[in-house]
Amino acid sequence: MVTNLPAEARAKFAKYMDAKTPEEKLKALEEFLSYVPKHKGTENLVRWARKRMAELREEIEERKRKGGSGGTYSFFVEKEGAAQVVLVGYTKSGKSSILKSLTNANVEISEIPYTTKYPVVGMLPYEDIQFQLVEAPSIIPHGGGWNNKVIGLIKNSDGIIIVLDASKNLIEEFNNISMFLKDHGVYIERPRGYAVIERGYSGGIRIVSYGVLKCTENDVIKLLNSYRIYNAIVKIYGEVDIDDIERSLFESIIYKPTLVLVNKIDLMKSREELKELMNYIPKEIPVIGVSTVTKEGLNIIGSELFRILNIVRIYTKPPTGKPAEKPLVLKKGATVLDVAKAIHKDLFEKFSYARVWGSSVKFPGQRVGGDHVVEDGDIVEINIKK
Structure with a gap:
């Protein structure tokens, strides 16, 4: 990764991060790139900078075509239900048919390519919860700004369903889509570790760890300060080092988290290619063959989503009342204090203890502290300080 960038390059990158308009960002990146030494250690950085510059140029041109200086519209869907999952794939893969078969969505299905121009939303019932499924407009090869909008939709989601067409080369289509996602910073295999930096305007550098930081906090502060970042929240996931x-x-x-659906499986003469795909794809990514004609495979999508999204349903109850019907x-891994915070901040701030019924305790109604980890189906009663 990038090491020993000259101070001038770091200063120009700081200028890029502070820039407000695409034009300002583009100019700052051009200046930044001129100060980056060209050698093997900076190849990925140079590639990223050139790719980002191309995106900015396209954004500038699109704004000119629209005849205004305002920003381009983006794809955004407000989250509802237990989780938001985006269906992504190429045109004619059958995303619309799957969405219509699984949900209450009013979907236009057509033989014309690229019929879906905007995200389409439907709710998939699973036991006593619902998943919000969002059909993304199809990926366009070399689609530039259009694909960036699709990526924005994906990044805002909780998970992905990749839809493949059984009549195509499955491994090739999967590789193309997964590489498209990875090129835009979306990983469908759990990485060893990664960091998310959220810049702020006060508070200094704060580190929030959901994993293991394999360097000192002072190392992180020193690095960020060298890029003129003095206020930020750094979130650590998995094992993360200074690089x-x-x-x-x-x-x-x-x-x-990702689920792969091989659609139009009713048209396959042999299931060998499906088996090859299952053996090829990492084991953590489930693959289901489905058909909207025969309905094969559709009934297990909800349970697979529930599993890969790593979520739990918790039923709350007041000290003198019955458990809530809706969880x-x-x-997964949430504690009783997380439950209290999700209900109301007062319960979190005034928390005293909880009673729990379910698989996470040894006996019904067991009294537990705030750090007790709850499990799916638990009933939790929060008691506050008097």
């Missing part, structure tokens, strides 16, 4: 911290300045890396949905 990962520096990489996160240049690359926006994010992991998304809170939290990430």
Whole structure:
């Protein structure tokens, strides 16, 4: 990764991060690149800078075509339900048919390529919760700004469904889509570790660890200060070293749990190619063959999403009442204090103890502290300080 960048390059990169308009960002990146030494250790950085410059030029041209100085519109869908999952794939892969078969969405299905111009939303029921499925407009080869909008939609989601067409070369299509995602900083395999840096205007450098930081906090502060970053929250996921911290300045890396659907499986003469794909794809990514004609495979999508999204359903109850019918949905590993915070900040701030019924305790109604980890289906009663 990038090491020993000259001070001039770091200063120009700081200028890029502070820039407000695409024109300012482009100029700052051009200046930054002129100060970056060209050798093997900076190849990825140079590639990133040139790619980002191309995106900025396209954004500037698109704004000119629209005849205004305002920003271009983006794809954004407000989250609902237990989790938001985006269906992504190439045109004619059958994303619309799958969405219509699984949800209540009003979907236009057509033989014309690229019929879906904007995100389409539907709700998939699973037991006592619902997943929000969002069909993204199809990926366009060399689609530039259009694909960037699709990526923005994906990055805002909780997970991805990659839809492949059974009539195509499955491994080739999967590789193309996964590489497209990776090129835009979206990983569908859980990385060893990565960092997310959220810049601020006060508070200094704060580190929030959800994993292991394999350097000192002072190392992180010193690195960020060298890029003229003095206020930021640094979130650590997995095992992260100082190179990962520096990489996160240049690359926006994010992991998304992923399910692969091989659509139109009813048209396959042999299932051998499906088996080859299953053996080829990393084991952590489930593959389901589906058909919207025969309905094969559609009934297990909800349970697979529930599993890969690593969520739990928690049923809250007041000290003198019955458990709620609708559960809170939290990430696996959540504690009783997380439950209290999700209900109301007063319960979190005044928390005293909780009683829990379910698989996470030894006996029904067991009294537990705030650090007790809850499990799917638990009933939790929060008690506050008098």
